[in-house]
Amino acid sequence: EPVQGLSPRLTRFSTADGPLLEVTSPLIGGMQARIHIGIDQTSMFKRIRRTQGLILSLAFGIAVIGGVTGLLTSRRFARPLGQMAEYMQDFGSGKSRGEIALPTGSRDIADMVQAFNRMVTGRQTLEASMQQRTQELAGLNELGRRVSASLSVKQVIEATLEEVVRSVSPDIAFLFLREGESLVLQGSAPAGSEFLHDETPVHCVGECLCGIAAGERKPVYSGDILTDARCTWSECKEAGLRSYAALPLHGGSEVVGVLGLGSVQIRDFAAQDTFLEALSIEISIALRNALL
Numbered sequence: 500e501p502v503q504g505l506s507p508r509l510t511r512f513s514t515a516d517g518p519l520l521e522v523t524s525p526l527i528g529g530m531q532a533r534i535h536i537g538i539d540q541t542s543m544f545k546r547i548r549r550t551q552g553l554i555l556s557l558a559f560g561i562a563v564i565g566g567v568t569g570l571l572t573s574r575r576f577a578r579p580l581g582q583m584a585e586y587m588q589d590f591g592s593g594k595s596r597g598e599i600a601l602p603t604g605s606r607d608i609a610d611m612v613q614a615f616n617r618m619v620t621g622r623q624t625l626e627a628s629m630q631q632r633t634q635e636l637a638g639l640n641e642l643g644r645r646v647s648a649s650l651s652v653k654q655v656i657e658a659t660l661e662e663v664v665r666s667v668s669p670d671i672a673f674l675f676l677r678e679g680e681s682l683v684l685q686g687s688a689p690a691g692s693e694f695l696h697d698e699t700p701v702h703c704v705g706e707c708l709c710g711i712a713a714g715e716r717k718p719v720y721s722g723d724i725l726t727d728a729r730c731t732w733s734e735c736k737e738a739g740l741r742s743y744a745a746l747p748l749h750g751g752s753e754v755v756g757v758l759g760l761g762s763v764q765i766r767d768f769a770a771q772d773t774f775l776e777a778l779s780i781e782i783s784i785a786l787r788n789a790l791l
Contacts, residue, residue: 663758667771684699694739
């Protein structure tokens with residue numbers, strides 16, 4: 500078929516060697532010059548089919564790789580999530596108590612694990628606090644029961660020191676009674692403690708931690724008596740104590756004595772101030788009744 504006009508045309512010819520496709524296109528716009536390109540139709544179709552096959556192979560390969568990658572990724576996420584769900588169930592039922600550790604590099608999973616571990620830590624802290632409060636209440640109740648049954652000052656002091664050691668667990672506990680401007684040691688516990696003073700001199704109201712508590716009529720807490728300028732006497736330091744609490748014992752409008760608590764390790768007695776001061780009130784009432 501002759502080519503008409505100047506626009507590109509595609510013509511098919513039948514030859515002895517097979518179909519032939521001829522592409523005719525103007526060489527330069529506005530001129531009669533043309534370019535003719537002949538393409539073997541059979542060869543072109545083979546190339547097209549090979550290209551289609553290659554595209555299908557690539558698509559299949561991509562699908563397989565995507566499937567494997569998806570499977571591996573789902574396992575990577577699903578396994579930690581499953582472990583975490585199982586652990587949370589055990590934690591809720593009380594079978595597991597500690598934090599969870601999952602071997603995963605996923606940021607989202609790691610954030611979830613961290614959040615759960617913070618919840619675990621918070622629950623453990625709350626449980627420890629509740630247990631401590633329960634023990635403190637039991638200690639107050641037992642102290643009240645024992646001192647209410649005591650008739651003498653000596654019995655009150657002995658019961659007080661025993662219950663204070665049991666419920667507060669200091670390394671050493673002292674109880675002083677006030678005589679004028681002096682504080683005279685009446686007893687200490689536990690018996691035979693290696694932290695007992697070789698010799699405990701008469702303390703003066705207004706001096707050192709126990710004297711300050713008596714003079715100012717309020718508790719005195721020291722986290723480290725080795726660096727506390729208020730601790731001016733040496734016997735506690737020489738005994739190896741580091742932290743100390745001095746609690747005034749009130750008898751009406753006067754301070755009748757001081758309860759001293761010492762720890763060899765650094766300890767924050769002030770963290771238990773509510774309980775310790777409740778103890779001191781109960782002891783004060785018992786001493787006041789015994790001194791009548």
